[in-house]
Amino acid sequence: MHAFAALLDALIYTRSRNAKLKLIGDYLRATPDPDRGWALAALTGEIDIPGVKPAVVRALIEARVDPVLFRMSRDYVGDTAETVALLWPEPAGPPADTEPLGVAAVVERLTRLSRSDAPAALAEMLDRMDADERFALIKMATGGLRVGVSARLAKQALADAFGLDVDAVEEVWHGIDPPYPALFAWAEGTGEQPTAADVPVFRPFMLAHPLEELRVDLADYAAEWKWDGIRVQLVHVAGETRLYSRTGDDVTRAFPDVAAAFATHGAVDGELMVRGQAQAGEAGSFNALQQRLGRKLVSAKMLAEAPAFVRLYDILFDGDEDLRALPWTDRRARLESFATRLDPERFDVSTVIEAADFTALEGIRAGARDAAIEGVMLKRRDSPYVAGRRTGLWYKWKRDPLTADCVMMYAQRGNGRRSSYYSDYTFGCWTADGELLPVGKAYSGITDEELRQLDRFVRGHTLARFGPVREVEKTLVLEIAFDSIHESKRHKSGVAMRFPRIARIRTDKPAEEADTLAALRALVT
Numbered sequence: 001m002h003a004f005a006a007l008l009d010a011l012i013y014t015r016s017r018n019a020k021l022k023l024i025g026d027y028l029r030a031t032p033d034p035d036r037g038w039a040l041a042a043l044t045g046e047i048d049i050p051g052v053k054p055a056v057v058r059a060l061i062e063a064r065v066d067p068v069l070f071r072m073s074r075d076y077v078g079d080t081a082e083t084v085a086l087l088w089p090e091p092a093g094p095p096a097d098t099e100p101l102g103v104a105a106v107v108e109r110l111t112r113l114s115r116s117d118a119p120a121a122l123a124e125m126l127d128r129m130d131a132d133e134r135f136a137l138i139k140m141a142t143g144g145l146r147v148g149v150s151a152r153l154a155k156q157a158l159a160d161a162f163g164l165d166v167d168a169v170e171e172v173w174h175g176i177d178p179p180y181p182a183l184f185a186w187a188e189g190t191g192e193q194p195t196a197a198d199v200p201v202f203r204p205f206m207l208a209h210p211l212e213e214l215r216v217d218l219a220d221y222a223a224e225w226k227w228d229g230i231r232v233q234l235v236h237v238a239g240e241t242r243l244y245s246r247t248g249d250d251v252t253r254a255f256p257d258v259a260a261a262f263a264t265h266g267a268v269d270g271e272l273m274v275r276g277q278a279q280a281g282e283a284g285s286f287n288a289l290q291q292r293l294g295r296k297l298v299s300a301k302m303l304a305e306a307p308a309f310v311r312l313y314d315i316l317f318d319g320d321e322d323l324r325a326l327p328w329t330d331r332r333a334r335l336e337s338f339a340t341r342l343d344p345e346r347f348d349v350s351t352v353i354e355a356a357d358f359t360a361l362e363g364i365r366a367g368a369r370d371a372a373i374e375g376v377m378l379k380r381r382d383s384p385y386v387a388g389r390r391t392g393l394w395y396k397w398k399r400d401p402l403t404a405d406c407v408m409m410y411a412q413r414g415n416g417r418r419s420s421y422y423s424d425y426t427f428g429c430w431t432a433d434g435e436l437l438p439v440g441k442a443y444s445g446i447t448d449e450e451l452r453q454l455d456r457f458v459r460g461h462t463l464a465r466f467g468p469v470r471e472v473e474k475t476l477v478l479e480i481a482f483d484s485i486h487e488s489k490r491h492k493s494g495v496a497m498r499f500p501r502i503a504r505i506r507t508d509k510p511a512e513e514a515d516t517l518a519a520l521r522a523l524v525t
Contacts, residue, residue: 001101001129003031004039004380005136011147024154025161034104037179040158041102042140044151046178051109051118052141057084060123064089075468078419085135086127091127095303101125106137146416151248155191162187167204167387174248175199200242204314204387205269205323208377208394215358216395222328223353223361226396227274228286228374228484228498230293234262234310235317243272254292255308256446261346262310265319266338269385270312271350273372281315283372285313286484286498288409312339312349313377314385324385327334331385335466361490368399375399401481402523403503404429404515408437410460414443422458422470427478427503428493429517436474437493437517445481453505474513477506477514485523495520 014020020035024043026196028036041047061084063071106125113121122141126134139145154174157370159166164187172194176183185191188469194201231246243252252259255272273283274292284306292298292306315335316324323331332352339349354374355361367374375398383393407425414423424443426435454476461473481503486497495517 001103001136003027004035004042004103004140007039008136008145008147009132011149013496014148014253016233017153020149021157021160023147024157025152028158028161031371032182033181034179034293035102037181037184038103038107040154040180041107041178042145043149043154045139045143045145047107047143047350049107049118049141049143050111051113051115052122054080054142056119056122056140057081057142060084060119060126061087067112067156071467075413078413078415079415080465081135081138084145085131088126088131088134101128101133103140106300107140110141139309149189158183158187168193170202170248171206172199172201174250175201175242176242198238200237200240202233202235202242202244202248204248205231205233205246205265206314206394207386207389208396209389209391211378211397216378218355218357218361220382221380221395222332223355224350224377224379225353225368225373226375226377227271227273227283227350228372228397229271229283229289231269232272232310233269234258234266235267235318236262236265239253251293254298254444255301256298258308258310258346261343264338264341266315267317268310268312268335268338269314269316270310270347272308272310274306283309286372286486289364307345309346309348312347316385327382327384329378329381358520365399367395373399377421398483401483401503402485403479404520404523405506405513406439406480407474407478407508407511407514408457408472408478409436409453411436411454411470411472418443418451419516423451425454425478426478429515429520430512438491439493439517439520440480440482440493440500442478442480442500442502445503446505450502475511477509477511478502479504479506485520487524493517493520 004027007023010023011020014023028040049471057080058070065087070083070087073087074080077083088477098269101404109121110118125137129137149256155169159169162334169183172183176199180192182194186193224387232251233244235242240251240302241257241262242250243255246253258272272289274289275281275282277286288306292302292308312335315331315338316322317497318334318338323334326334334350339347353364354428355364375396376396378395378397380393406429408425409428410426411422413419414421424441426441428438431437457476458470458472461475461498462470462471464471479502480497480500482497484498485495486498487494
């Protein structure tokens with residue numbers, strides 16, 4: 001762990017992208033298998049240790065040091081791993097095993113253990129480490145390194161270190177499991193390059209630019225609805241199906257019903273949603289889909305109550321034939337033909353919006369408040385399917401956000417560079433009885449100056465303290481923008497906002513004139 005800890009420490013204090021690439025590349029060349037593979041998995045967020053969560057780490061440290069000291073220190077430092085690494089007491093006697101711990105030994109042991117056994121094993125490992133190694137271990141085990149390295153940067157470093165093409169690495173990456181022995185064998189010339197014929201590989205998505213003030217000619221662009229689910233890619237190769245999210249995460253286990261239904265050799269791009277209960281057969285809201293996201297096991301009851309389906313946008317492969325270079329119009333025809341081979345209960349094709357011109361399309365878009373519609377996509381009819389955002393090819397035209405005037409109720413310290421500020425705000429609306437109930441939480445949408453302004457308000461108008469959270473006087477109104485609002489049994493107010501962010505600080509508006517819960521409920525879709 002010492003070399004990996006040194007790498008993380010160096011990455012934290014290195015701002016240059018090229019310097020970060022060199023640091024990671026040097027580590028990967030100098031470190032043997034399987035340590036380097038697990039380290040790369042940690043850098044790219046591919047490690048999952050179910051038995052070690054932040055609550056486990058907090059319980060371990062609070063059993064060893066004064067809990068009040070830990071919480072005050074955590075509040076000041078702003079990072080649990082760093083706080084624990086520094087506060088962890090030295091063991092009373094020499095450790096039973098003085099053999100240095102490697103990255104692979106740590107990961108393989110913790111992933112094999114049950115949830116009940118993992119905490120004791122983690123504590124034993126922390127006893128054998130210095131502060132830097134403890135920091136690295138906790139960061140890796142809890143899945144949040146936050147050392148200024150994206151997954152793409154780590155893959156670029158691998159490609160640069162061994163003279164590979166990063167797009168070739170990206171293409172096979174998600175079809176290979178950590179610690180990536182086949183990948184490193186290919187990199188070092190001792191094995192063959194993994195190909196799409198061997199594994200159901202992920203191809204980077206084609207993305208869209210915001211339309212903003214631009215108007216386009218519908219003779220050149222096709223319009224279709226932008227649905228409010230999660231963008232997925234389905235790949236079926238050699239009898240195996242994988243579902244990938246936009247970030248390349250494998251979400252197959254959370255949606256086995258969709259995976260089982262996609263048994264046709266090829267690869268498609270679409271929006272994963274669930275059927276709405278109120279409108280049988282139609283797409284449900286994102287709130288309905290959210291009940292299934294992130295689950296590794298899905299119960300039979302959930303499969304029945306929230307059946308998933310995919311609304312298809314595009315086709316990348318039909319069998320072994322790569323269609324990405326074809327213009328959109330040709331791919332669209334191939335997609336419609338491909339879809340006839342699929343289960344219509346699980347797959348349909350997103351319809352093209354018929355509009356005489358852009359002005360007519362504006363009117364159609366303005367009237368769209370379906371719970372499952374997020375906006376409109378505009379796709380150039382002659383566009384190939386290319387990774388990333390390419391100017392002039394695809395545009396996204398999201399529907400205008402909803403807004404509500406809400407009263408700040410609580411504030412919490414932030415993380416990272418915001419750890420010294422109260423930057424996360426819980427806000428509420430009034431009931432008919434004059435009670436203020438929380439309706440959401442937001443931390444984005446404000447400038448640095450506005451952050452300082454809100455931080456000053458919190459510190460000067462605190463009513464009570466609850467660890468890192470402060471209750472404030474109910475006098476400040478925030479205009480909150482959000483994409484949609486849904487019924488929610490998990491919240492006392494009975495509603496939940498989708499993507500809330502702060503639009504304005506309303507110092508001009510008295511708190512008693514903020515919106516009511518009834519007004520918010522009228523916006524529920």
